[in-house]
């Protein structure tokens with residue numbers, strides 16, 4: 001516990017992308033491409049694809065999966081242009097179509113699609129299509145009456161998706177994670193709440209016990225995001241923690257759906273220095289003694305007891321966004337920690353609302369931000385659109401309200417990585 005943890009991951013290079021009016025309408029495709037490539041793919045709409053496929057970065061793609069339905073038929077000229085551009089870059093094209101009329105389908109296939117799969121995707125159909133194009137068994141080859149493959153096809157060896165690695169060290173079987181926002185509203189509470197929920201539900205048979213502690217005493221919103229009431233007993237517990245016992249701590253907890261225990265913020269706005277390192281230490285002792293995993297949501301201000309939580313955490317997540325406000329605050333946060341000689345190696349920076357896979361301009365800005373701060377930004381969470389705020393307002397974790405939301409999926413992956421690290425540490429000790 002609190003031995004420090006280094007989460008390292010290399011964002012996978014993008015080797016494929018889906019092209020669709022709205023890829024969320026083809027959720028089976030998202031599942032299948034994720035199963036094949038993990039993170040190594042992006043998604044574009046038709047206009048974005050047209051712009052991207054003329055850039056040199058497009059040469060890195062192995063294939064594009066173009067998904068169309070009857071609503072796209074009026075835009076067939078644009079679709080044909082996208083296929084042409086992909087072919088000109090020697091990028092393979094898998095056409096996925098639902099309810100498209102035979103004449104349109106005929107035109108799209110003749111424009112050079114390498115393979116065709118109907119939607120909804122039959123079981124393993126996408127996998128088999130990928131095998132066919134990788135083996136060079138393309139429609140174009142068939143059209144050429146099984147003649148020799150074009151030199152271009154021979155030049156494109158199958159690329160295995162780069163694995164995403166997370167390395168962890170020094171985790172016991174009881175762990176504490178904390179989350180602090182580098183600038184208000186960068187998603188700390190959303191991450192803390194959903195990470196706690198994903199961890200609490202990660203294993204149906206043997207889930208870890210998880211306690212989410214809201215220490216944002218003034219504007220803590222965990223109770224809002226999980227639709228729990230704020231209890232007066234919390235105030236007593238906070239101000240007198242060192243004189244309380246574990247039963248009093250348990251009584252101050254509330255349960256979300258019987259699976260996640262929550263220590264909410266108090267009902268009234270309290271000064272952040274109402275509590276000090278002693279009270280916070282005592283509170284964390286109770287939580288750590290009762291639960292396998294403790295997740296602490298911190299205020300965005302640095303307080304006297306930030307050090308207490310940092311020292312007791314295995315990973316201290318710092319959320320930021322791609323803007324000057326986050327950059328400047330993060331720099332000041334780093335300097336403050338350095339000045340006090342605090343364990344900066346426990347801080348794991350999380351870029352929220354990060355640019356998507358093929359947004360090269362955005363990616364360059366991320367690189368510049370990380371370089372200028374001297375940090376790595378290995379965990380990048382996507383914009384989950386209005387669905388995220390709706391789930392927060394509704395008082396439910398994303399997994400309950402919007403299971404397929406991209407932000408939910410990435411937080412679930414982070415939870416899985418952390419859970420595996422905990423199990424591996426436990427097995428090694």
Ligand SMILES: Nc1ncnc2c1ncn2[C@@H]1O[C@H](COP(=O)(O)OP(=O)(O)OP(=O)(O)O)[C@@H](O)[C@H]1O
Nearest residue numbers: 181184185186187188189190382383384385388389
């Ligand atoms: N990746 C995302 N995609 C879409 N909406 C998001 C995302 N992350 C956070 N939000 C929304 O942004 C708002 C602020 O998020 P949140 O409360 O988690 O931030 P915070 O850093 O804890 O803020 P505060 O500093 O007020 O504690 C919420 O409405 C939340 O639903």
Ligand SMILES: [Mg+2]
Nearest residue numbers: 188189216221
């Ligand atoms: Mg918050």
